[in-house]
Amino acid sequence: MISKAIKQGLTFAVVMAFLVGCSNSDSKKKPVVAPAPTPVAVAEPAPVVAAPIASVVYFEFDKYDLTPESRAILLAHAEKLKGSSMSVRLEGHADERGSREYNMALGEKRANAVRDFLVLQGVKSASLESVSYGEERPVATGHEDSSWSQNRRVEVKY
Amino acid sequence: MKRFLLLSIFFVTGFVQAQLTNITITHGVDNPTRIAIVPFNYVGPALSEDIPEIIRNDLNFSGQFESIPVDKMISYPKNEAEIHYRDWKMINAEFLLIGDITQQAGRYFANFELFDVVQQKRVLSRSVPLEGAETQLRDIAHRISDKTYETITGIRGIFSTKIIYVEAFQKPARWRLMLSDVDGARSRSLLDSKRIILSPVWSPDGTRVAYVSYEADDRPALFVQNISTGQRQQVTNFRGLNGAPAWSPDSRNLAMVLSKDGNPEIYTLNLASMAFSRVTNHFAIDTEPSWTTDGMGIFFTSNRGVKPQIYKVTLASGQTERVTFDGEYNARGRVSPDGKSLVMVHQRDGGYLIAALDIKSGNLRILTETSYDESPTIAPNGAMLMYATSFGNKGILAAVSLDARTKVRLPSKQGDVREPAWSPFF
Numbered sequence: 001m002i003s004k005a006i007k008q009g010l011t012f013a014v015v016m017a018f019l020v021g022c023s024n025s026d027s028k029k030k031p032v033v034a035p036a037p038t039p040v041a042v043a044e045p046a047p048v049v050a051a052p053i054a055s056v057v058y059f060e061f062d063k064y065d066l067t068p069e070s071r072a073i074l075l076a077h078a079e080k081l082k083g084s085s086m087s088v089r090l091e092g093h094a095d096e097r098g099s100r101e102y103n104m105a106l107g108e109k110r111a112n113a114v115r116d117f118l119v120l121q122g123v124k125s126a127s128l129e130s131v132s133y134g135e136e137r138p139v140a141t142g143h144e145d146s147s148w149s150q151n152r153r154v155e156v157k158y
Numbered sequence: 159m160k161r162f163l164l165l166s167i168f169f170v171t172g173f174v175q176a177q178l179t180n181i182t183i184t185h186g187v188d189n190p191t192r193i194a195i196v197p198f199n200y201v202g203p204a205l206s207e208d209i210p211e212i213i214r215n216d217l218n219f220s221g222q223f224e225s226i227p228v229d230k231m232i233s234y235p236k237n238e239a240e241i242h243y244r245d246w247k248m249i250n251a252e253f254l255l256i257g258d259i260t261q262q263a264g265r266y267f268a269n270f271e272l273f274d275v276v277q278q279k280r281v282l283s284r285s286v287p288l289e290g291a292e293t294q295l296r297d298i299a300h301r302i303s304d305k306t307y308e309t310i311t312g313i314r315g316i317f318s319t320k321i322i323y324v325e326a327f328q329k330p331a332r333w334r335l336m337l338s339d340v341d342g343a344r345s346r347s348l349l350d351s352k353r354i355i356l357s358p359v360w361s362p363d364g365t366r367v368a369y370v371s372y373e374a375d376d377r378p379a380l381f382v383q384n385i386s387t388g389q390r391q392q393v394t395n396f397r398g399l400n401g402a403p404a405w406s407p408d409s410r411n412l413a414m415v416l417s418k419d420g421n422p423e424i425y426t427l428n429l430a431s432m433a434f435s436r437v438t439n440h441f442a443i444d445t446e447p448s449w450t451t452d453g454m455g456i457f458f459t460s461n462r463g464v465k466p467q468i469y470k471v472t473l474a475s476g477q478t479e480r481v482t483f484d485g486e487y488n489a490r491g492r493v494s495p496d497g498k499s500l501v502m503v504h505q506r507d508g509g510y511l512i513a514a515l516d517i518k519s520g521n522l523r524i525l526t527e528t529s530y531d532e533s534p535t536i537a538p539n540g541a542m543l544m545y546a547t548s549f550g551n552k553g554i555l556a557a558v559s560l561d562a563r564t565k566v567r568l569p570s571k572q573g574d575v576r577e578p579a580w581s582p583f584f
Binding site: 062096099100101105106108109112131132133136137 | 398533
């Protein structure tokens with residue numbers, strides 16, 4: 001039990017380090033909110049602000065298994081959600097290739113993969129809702145790999 | 159009065175030009191049947207529709223006909239006595255259609271006769287004229303097209319059928335469920351929404367349309383709407399997927415995909431009792447149901463074999479068999495009215511095309527050749543299918559004959575047009 005807690009704590013630390021490390025190199029794909037400008041003439045020390053967590057995880061074509069990178073992001077969300085009363089909408093999406101209703105199911109499977117992972121980390125399933133939009137709401141409208149990879153996603157919406 | 163007449167003529171001419179750009183034949187048969195549709199005899203104020211031109215477009219749309227332009231015609235016979243077959247042989251017409259329109263108290267009456275130029279005889283005459291109000295002139299034209307097509311080919315014409323499709327707009331996002339003639343004319347909106355609309359399907363009895371709408375809290379729900387009255391009913395409201403509606407052949411049941419039990423599975427709903435029955439049970443995706451023509455089974459898409467393929471389940475036994483084996487992606491099957499072919503979205507060389515499977519032999523024929531073809535819907539006569547494709551970076555509808563010999567593009571609309579659903583015969 002103790003070892004599990006330590007393990008999880010360690011995983012979380014690794015994840016956060018990983019996220020911070022990633023934020024510069026991969027900023028195009030996974031936008032990270034820019035830090036607020038440092039306020040001038042502060043008498044007290046600046047409050048510690050938690051690093052923002054990426055709100056989107058991405059998938060391979062016709063797949064709904066979570067990549068190691070997605071798991072890392074979702075672990076951070078799990079930490080935030082555990083024991084809180086926040087409810088979250090998990091919005092699953094697909095790229096434009098293939099049939100629309102199959103893509104709708106794919107978006108649902110992706111959202112549910114995220115949900116199941118969060119539940120496994122101790123988040124209450126009642127606070128999570130999966131909704132699929134299939135290929136109907138692309139973030140990138142091009143017809144090539146770079147657009148498709150941005151559209152195959154689950155958005156974690158608080 | 160003179161001014162009014164001139165204006166009317168201008169109006170009619172403008173309309174005719176619009177009609178000429180209506181349908182683009184991208185690939186026709188090698189030897190289409192050449193037919194001359196003579197301007198109809200009519201005396202009176204200009205009509206709002208050019209009936210012979212609509213018939214020409216209809217027959218061209220089938221891909222099996224080539225209508226002869228009016229300016230190539232040597233004479234405009236009004237009746238059989240005025241026909242000189244040599245005039246028509248000279249311009250290689252194989253068939254000749256003549257007709258007249260009369261107007262009485264706001265009603266229009268159309269008579270028509272079809273002649274075989276080679277055999278020099280009348281093959282079709284209408285003893286009772288087609289009748290309708292001015293708003294029904296297009297219906298009259300489509301009826302004449304149907305009769306002409308059927309007389310010459312032996313196959314029932316589909317020109318009086320309709321289509322329903324989805325039209326999508328961006329910035330601001332908006333979806334419309336549209337109803338139109340099969341040639342795209344006379345379109346009107348059945349539903350206008352700021353939320354997603356998808357997967358419309360026409361009930362086999364022709365009275366209703368089932369579709370998915372996200373209008374309630376931006377979550378999917380299935381609706382059934384009466385087409386003539388507009389009255390509609392929300393039939394599902396489950397957590398997760400509520401999608402891919404498909405009517406049973408008797409219009410009494412809807413098959414659909416729901417994920418209420420945790421995973422996308424096929425269910426059927428009896429619309430009278432509102433009772434749901436679960437059909438599939440597998441941890442993979444099961445979706446896109448489509449009933450067999452006898453109503454005893456359901457084709458569906460599943461990735462239970464890792465890649466999406468089409469399977470068939472027999473409803474009484476639950477026995478499931480795989481139907482498609484050719485290629486790595488086959489989805490959204492639709493059965494032809496004779497039950498012999500299954501059309502689907504098929505991936506080949508990275509592109510998504512429409513293919514037809516001969517169910518008995520397992521032979522797969524590729525019907526289209528662009529990259530993002532989807533949502534095939536078969537005409538009630540089984541001779542053609544319509545599908546969604548893109549042209550000029552815009553979603554449009556196109557049609558192809560089931561033997562792949564003829565292809566036509568429908569006119570582009572305002573928004574992105576997708577997901578056509580072909581009506582049954584009325």
